[in-house]
Amino acid sequence: MVNFTLASTSPPVLPRSARRVAWLLLVMAALLAALGLFAVTSLSAARAYVTGESQWSRAQKSATLALLVYLQSGDAAQFKVFEREIAVPLSDRRAREAMDRGSAHDAEAVQGFLDGRNHADDVPGMIRLYRCCSSLPYMADAVAIWREADPLIAELTALAYQARALPAAADRAALQPRVMALDARLTPMEQRFSDSLGLASRLTGALLNGLLIVGTLLFGLVGAGLVLRRARQDQAASQALLRSEALFRSLWETSIDGAVIIDADSQIRFANPAIHTLLGHAPGSLAGQPLAVLQPEALRAPHVAGLARHMATGEKRLDWRAVEALARHADGRDLPVEIRFARFELDGEALFVGFLHDITERKAAERAAAEHRRLQAADRAKSEFLARMSHELRTPLNAILGFTDLLRGGLSGPVTLEQVRQLGFVASSGRHLLALINDLLDLSRIESGRAEISVAPLDITEVAADVAGQLRPLAETRGLTLKLAMAPSLPWRGDRLKLAQVLLNLVGNAIKFSEQGEVEISAGLEGTRLVMAVRDQGPGVPEEHRALLFQPFSQLEGGVTQTQQGTGLGLYLSAQLLGLMKGSIRHEAADGGGSRFVVELEALE
Amino acid sequence: MTRPVHALLVEDNDLNAYLARYVLEADGFEVEWVVNGQLALEAAAARRPDVILMDMRMPVLDGYEATRRLKADPALCDVPVLAMSAQALPEEKTRALAAGCDAHIDKPIDVTTLAAQIRAWVA
Numbered sequence: 001m002v003n004f005t006l007a008s009t010s011p012p013v014l015p016r017s018a019r020r021v022a023w024l025l026l027v028m029a030a031l032l033a034a035l036g037l038f039a040v041t042s043l044s045a046a047r048a049y050v051t052g053e054s055q056w057s058r059a060q061k062s063a064t065l066a067l068l069v070y071l072q073s074g075d076a077a078q079f080k081v082f083e084r085e086i087a088v089p090l091s092d093r094r095a096r097e098a099m100d101r102g103s104a105h106d107a108e109a110v111q112g113f114l115d116g117r118n119h120a121d122d123v124p125g126m127i128r129l130y131r132c133c134s135s136l137p138y139m140a141d142a143v144a145i146w147r148e149a150d151p152l153i154a155e156l157t158a159l160a161y162q163a164r165a166l167p168a169a170a171d172r173a174a175l176q177p178r179v180m181a182l183d184a185r186l187t188p189m190e191q192r193f194s195d196s197l198g199l200a201s202r203l204t205g206a207l208l209n210g211l212l213i214v215g216t217l218l219f220g221l222v223g224a225g226l227v228l229r230r231a232r233q234d235q236a237a238s239q240a241l242l243r244s245e246a247l248f249r250s251l252w253e254t255s256i257d258g259a260v261i262i263d264a265d266s267q268i269r270f271a272n273p274a275i276h277t278l279l280g281h282a283p284g285s286l287a288g289q290p291l292a293v294l295q296p297e298a299l300r301a302p303h304v305a306g307l308a309r310h311m312a313t314g315e316k317r318l319d320w321r322a323v324e325a326l327a328r329h330a331d332g333r334d335l336p337v338e339i340r341f342a343r344f345e346l347d348g349e350a351l352f353v354g355f356l357h358d359i360t361e362r363k364a365a366e367r368a369a370a371e372h373r374r375l376q377a378a379d380r381a382k383s384e385f386l387a388r389m390s391h392e393l394r395t396p397l398n399a400i401l402g403f404t405d406l407l408r409g410g411l412s413g414p415v416t417l418e419q420v421r422q423l424g425f426v427a428s429s430g431r432h433l434l435a436l437i438n439d440l441l442d443l444s445r446i447e448s449g450r451a452e453i454s455v456a457p458l459d460i461t462e463v464a465a466d467v468a469g470q471l472r473p474l475a476e477t478r479g480l481t482l483k484l485a486m487a488p489s490l491p492w493r494g495d496r497l498k499l500a501q502v503l504l505n506l507v508g509n510a511i512k513f514s515e516q517g518e519v520e521i522s523a524g525l526e527g528t529r530l531v532m533a534v535r536d537q538g539p540g541v542p543e544e545h546r547a548l549l550f551q552p553f554s555q556l557e558g559g560v561t562q563t564q565q566g567t568g569l570g571l572y573l574s575a576q577l578l579g580l581m582k583g584s585i586r587h588e589a590a591d592g593g594g595s596r597f598v599v600e601l602e603a604l605e
Numbered sequence: 606m607t608r609p610v611h612a613l614l615v616e617d618n619d620l621n622a623y624l625a626r627y628v629l630e631a632d633g634f635e636v637e638w639v640v641n642g643q644l645a646l647e648a649a650a651a652r653r654p655d656v657i658l659m660d661m662r663m664p665v666l667d668g669y670e671a672t673r674r675l676k677a678d679p680a681l682c683d684v685p686v687l688a689m690s691a692q693a694l695p696e697e698k699t700r701a702l703a704a705g706c707d708a709h710i711d712k713p714i715d716v717t718t719l720a721a722q723i724r725a726w727v728a
Contacts, residue, residue, distance in 0.1 A: 387697060391662055394691035398713040399620040402628070405716045411631060434713065 021226050032215045039208035045129035046201030048122035055117040057190045059088030064183045067160050071172045082160055089153045091115030099130050138200035145193040156182050258356035264311050266291040278358055280330035296326050296334050336363045386444055393437050401430045439569040446576045453495045453580055455604040460490035464521050467503040475511045481518035490523055492530055493603045498577045505570040506534040506597050514538035530601045537594040549587050550575045609635040610727050613654035615645040617663045632720035642671025649681055655727050661690040661701055669704040676705035685726040
């Protein structure tokens with residue numbers, strides 16, 4: 001069982017989509033981190049404001065208390081305490097006003113906050129928060145309250161300095177109710193500021209929590225979605241790979257053509273089932289063997305050399321698309337095959353696939369076609385030879401017979417009776433030779449399949465009468481009667497000349513081999529068949545010779561005299577001619593001695 | 606006495622030409638003999654014959670081509686051309702008729718009937 005992979009599963013570079021996804025995740029992570037950082041610093045800053053507010057508040061209380069004691073006692077130390085404590089709200093105010101003037105005054109703002117007893121670590125966050133959020137609801141409220149406190153603090157401070165300037169203790173004490181009234185107005189303000197800031201920071205915290213939760217969820221969802229999508233893609237890719245492998249495996253295993261994959265060392269890596277069958281090897285036995293087991297000896301060295309040359313230079317000396325070669329069958333035979341090569345790379349290794357198409361039948365057909373052409377040429381040559389031979393043999397006979405007849409007829413001068421008799425022998429021998437030549441030509445044409453039948457309507461009675469007319473003089477010289485026994489008209493379809501040739505042969509034989517009596521030609525229809533017969537009253541054919549009647553040159557020995565001249569081919573030729581015309585001939589012993597030759601024919605289309 | 610029939614005999618074989626001449630001259634023909642188709646065309650053009658007896662296989666110009674040219678010549682196309690050939694194959698006779706011969710006389714010739722066969726073609 002072959003096992004092969006047609007495509008690599010992991011491309012060396014991440015696809016663009018994967019890089020985009022990675023960037024997206026990075027950006028989301030950065031946003032989340034920034035959001036987190038922002039949340040922590042914002043909350044921390046809000047907390048700092050709350051702490052700052054309590055510093056502010058405690059300082060205002062302490063300042064008020066110290067001022068009240070001073071107003072009561074006039075103790076300068078208490079006034080110092082007041083001055084120290086009131087500096088806190090004033091510093092905070094200075095910081096806020098510096099922030100309102102813009103970032104160029106940050107140093108002043110920082111100093112203000114520090115003087116307001118805020119922790120140095122908290123100050124940058126406080127400034128940032130003020131910058132970004134002081135216009136937000138609740139924050140804006142808090143800032144407004146903070147500002148609202150400014151004139152009260154200023155009034156308290158002004159009151160303190162007014163009191164110190166008063167010489168009379170009673171006058172100072174008289175200011176106490178105004179200080180307490182200011183304090184009474186500041187206290188709920190501090191409470192509102194604190195509430196508002198707390199609300200703002202809680203809301204901010206909730207908002208940031210929500211954002212963080214949503215962001216984290218989003219991040220998780222996107223990540224999970226991407227992982228799932230990637231998994232689905234991987235699954236689809238592996239399914240596509242499986243489908244592809246199934247497809248190519250089916251092609252590989254179903255192919256009628258043999259296929260083999262070799263490496264650069266000509267070792268067989270894979271071989272499909274067809275090549276095992278084609279070249280007679282047990283299924284699966286070829287992988288791991290050298291390619292040489294599939295090659296005739298003469299091809300092995302050139303193959304190795306060609307492959308080495310190709311590996312060195314890339315040269316293809318053969319046309320890889322189609323090479324006719326021989327493949328070695330396991331039983332030692334060499335099969336003609338057409339081979340198609342291709343080179344491919346697998347895991348960086350050069351491999352070669354070759355498809356082998358069995359062209360035994362094509363080669364056989366080509367050979368048959370060549371043989372057919374050769375035979376046709378031979379046939380034409382034979383035909384030409386026959387035509388020449390006919391001409392060459394007849395040309396001298398023309399002179400022989402012509403001059404013999406001239407001499408014999410006394411046309412060239414007087415001749416003696418004995419000379420006439422002897423010239424008669426020359427003439428009859430010459431005519432015999434001519435008949436032999438004619439019969440041999442006819443036979444040769446029939447046997448080489450060149451004799452053609454020309455079918456036309458004809459009248460059998462007319463043909464028979466014609467033949468009888470030609471032979472009657474011969475019959476009469478031999479003292480025989482020639483009779484026709486048939487209807488006055490017998491319409492038929494066939495080849496007139498060949499039918500006449502058969503009848504001439506049969507009637508001629510009957511006349512030649514009869515000593516006395518009559519020769520009768522009969523014809524009639526039996527169903528769709530035409531039956532003709534030639535009967536004589538001669539000596540008949542002995543039982544033992546009948547089998548040879550239709551063989552060439554089988555004239556009965558002993559019973560033949562010099563005068564019974566025939567070529568020995570007449571019956572054979574007649575049988576052949578009848579065979580051409582879908583007819584048959586047979587011999588019967590006639591009643592009262594003699595022979596009867598019966599011809600049966602089917603009408604021709 | 607009428608003018609003797611003028612026959613142009615085209616035959617490359619001496620003996621066969623001699624035979625045909627002997628038979629025809631004995632019968633009162635005037636026979637002009639040439640040995641190939643080219644000479645036959647020249648002879649016919651020089652003196653129009655009453656009938657042409659044409660062998661088919663000959664050197665230089667064979668009987669088929671000579672007959673085709675004779676029949677293509679308006680001045681000679683009505684002179685009967687009788688093929689006299691030793692070729693008994695049916696397709697050779699057909700070929701002779703296709704080339705324009707008016708009839709075909711088989712060789713060997715019958716010396717007793719040849720003159721009569723030819724006279725039948727002379728008006």
